[in-house]
Amino acid sequence: QVQLQQSGAELAKPGSSVKISCKASGYTFTSYYISWIKQTTGQGLEYIGYINTGSGGTNYNEKFKGKATLTVDKSSSTAFMQLSSLTPDDSAVYYCAIPPIFGVRWFAYWGQGTLVTVSS
């Protein structure tokens, strides 16, 4: 069955970076783009962007350009999101998600989420 297994919680200092991972299984990794979503209590759910797992091409929400960098490692079926120049506003749960079939514009499968806490 399709699974997206995300890396564990991160505690980071302001100004630093973190790189969280999303390991896919149960399907052909390059079949679906992987999207990333941010969830906070205050701002709710925000769409960060997606990566084409075949070509590595990306499309970012303007708000997250310069903040998030999406990459993939096809050899390990893993997607990564690096968050840089962290501030307390980056504290959130981050999800990776994929569609149910190729080419559709909604998510059916989500990772379990990775909590990032930014604090000095």
Place this chain on the structure above:
Amino acid sequence: DVLMTQTPVSLPVSLGGQVSISCRSSQSLVHSDGNTYLHWYLQKPGQSPQLLIYRVSNRFSGVPDRFSGSGSGTDFTLKISRVEPEDLGVYYCLQSTHFPWTFGGGTKLELK
């Protein structure tokens, strides 16, 4: 960005009852391909969101027919009939017609 406004924010319900959640968008969600990309998710406490309805009115695999979606243009509704305990949580709408995709603020379904 397209603003998605969900109402109400909180929705008390009795088990077995029926409820409706509204989601309104700041611009039409009809895509140039003719489809309307409005979807509904339920997030239960401590879990990731789960897909209920895609493209306005299509139930995802395994979703009971107690859930139904309707609407067009900028105005959409999720109806839940015969509410069961496992239906409690926060409901979100998502539009994926316009990039960046945007979510509604959520509606918390809770017991009266």
